Amino acid sequence: MKVLIVEDEPVSRKKLEHFLVRWGYEVVTARNGREALRLFQKEPVPIVITDWVMPEMDGLELVNAIRQLDLPEYVYIIMLTAKSDQKDLITGLEVGADEFVSKPFNQEELRARLNSGERILKLEKSLARNNAELKAANEQLQAANRQMKLDLEAAARIQASILPAEAPDIKGVRFSWQFRPCDELAGDIFNVFKLDEKQIGIYVLDVSGHGVPAALLAFSLSQMLSPILDQASILKKYANSPPGYRISPPQEVLIHLNNRFQIDTENGQFFTLLYGIFNTETRIFRFASAGHPGMILLPFEDSARLVQIPSLPIGFLENNQYEEHTLQLSPGDRLYLYSDGISEAENSERELFGVQKMMKILENARNAPLENSLTSLFDAVEDWANSKSLKDDATLLAIEITPS
Template sequence: MKILIAEDEEFSRDLLRAQLESLGHDVVAVSSGSQAWGTMQQERFSMVITDWMMPDVDGLELVRRIRTHPETGYVYIILLTGKSERTDLITGMLRGADDFLSKPYDRDELDVRIRAGERVINLERSLKAKNEELARSNQEIERASQRMKRNLDAAARIQKSLLPRDLPQNHAVDFAWIFRPCDELAGDIFNVFQLDHDNIGFYLLDVVGHGLPAALLSVTLSRFISPSTSSSGQFPNVASDTAFLSPSKVASALNEQFPMDGIGQQYFTLLYGCLNVCTREMQYVAAGHPGPVVIPANDAPRIVQVEGYPIGLVDQPEYSDRHLSLAPGDRVMLYSDGVLDCQNPDGEHFGEDRLIAAVSERRESLNEDVQSLNNQLVGWCGGRTPDDDISLLAMQLLDD
């Protein structure tokens, strides 16, 4: 171990140096505190043994300089002193000394003190190495976290790109929506598309769970259902006596195509429908999904209660089509259960009654009312991130 001695008495300095070298240490000896401090600017030492009383820079001042200059690294300091008063020892410890060696001392006591200091130094070095390793690991984790964040952000942008963009080109129906994932990625997704000249298709689905697994399935389902991206040949155009599958047949086909397996344990709820813009007849199926909110132009809104198994939960469930006759000005809203289950800071759910009250207040446009509902949900959450994805797809039949 490399040791620096600061001792102004030549005999004591030479004796201490000889004793330390006989114990196998690499020793540098100087005659003053200022010389010791200058030497420490040039070389690194594991231990300093300094006399307390020296001219110019004494032992206490040398200790202070070492402790207030972190570039010296950790140095174990032993004060040589003839002082034995308790207050003197406390003063030295407060300044930063690690140990004391009272004059006169013998070689065995010196050896014991040095060995004790060496154990502390080794522990300090081990701790420093582990801290440096931990810092490197934390840097790697941070870099990995940033990469993951960038990937998740990119995936979220891709997922949002699957939301309605190219709306059906007609002047019979208006659309608006809310999409608020509880994580970077959502298990909810919805879309609107043209089935044929007179019919518009739409759906909103909610994959059980959150995060990446739910989002992956929701994106897969979106591409499977939407006619512009479907490669299966099943959705929505089929070679039959009708131009497209009925909602109940869509649900049955999805249930067959996406059964819940024993690994992912994933299933999803779905509300799928089609609207004939000429007859204003809406046909839909609900597979374990909350029923739609129907908001007549001249009557009170209501939630249509429906039953049905979620997609993939059981084999060959029976799905049936439901029908709604709509009029100009009527609205229909599809939503995920995250709307009703949205909680305030007291743990109270938003619920059906508040949803009905919110959609009863009609303004100039559908978009304004949907944004007003979104603001109410944000306020209800108290600024917190919701515990579940919040999705809503609204449509309004326009006047001829």
């Protein structure tokens, strides 16, 4: 280990050098503080032994100057001093000396101090190395994390771009929704769109699981459930007779998807879906459900009721039949579709939120604007889960027939 000896008195300097070299240290010497500091700035040395009283720059000034430098490693400083006044020692400690050895020095004492300093430096060094390694690992992890997050966020923007930007503007009916993926990417997906001038397509879909695996399938399904009329459209097909297309009945859409997506035994993915078509003239809502949680119907002047259709999720059973159901809606009625991220949100006792509470909240909010009723429900669910971030994707979609 390298030691810098700073001593103006030549005999004492030589003597120090002699012993230190004999004890196996590599030695550099300086005749005063200024010279020492110059040497030190060129190349820091782990241990410094410095005299106190010297010309040009004394020991105290040197210690102070070294402690001001921004050094990568700790420097252990021993001051040689004839001073034994406690006040002096305190001053020395205050500027940053580690140890004092009385002058003229005692060999054993000096050697013991040096050994002690070395041990401390080694300890410091190992901690500092540890620190540096951890920091580097940290930065790598953070970079990897950031990269993955950016990637997922970019994907989330793509996913968001297929959600409806705003509700179709249709006289006599209003739509409102809230959609909260629990990860960057969602396994829930929904849409509201015009199928033609009188018919509105509406669906809420929930792929099992969440995160990227669920999102892959959800995104594919949302592409397939596009209302764009082309030769591959599921919702709307070309027809020879006017109006030149035929809107697929809800159960036909479900049967089609069930034929196409049988559960993959390897990854076990399946999905629930509620698809309906609302006729703005007749106010009839035709729908079919594939294992999806029931809708909540809140009639204008009646209590809420659950419209639950027992059925299997898509992918559970080959050739399963799905049925069409209808609801006659009236002015002032509200109809709520949702995913189980809401009804099955758990509290700390793992109790489910449940539809009873949902109905109660929606009833209480019946005089509030449609949007507010959704917010009230979400607030209550978050209170229940005691968290702003639910454990599953949550979708809530509401239809209101404008009160006459």
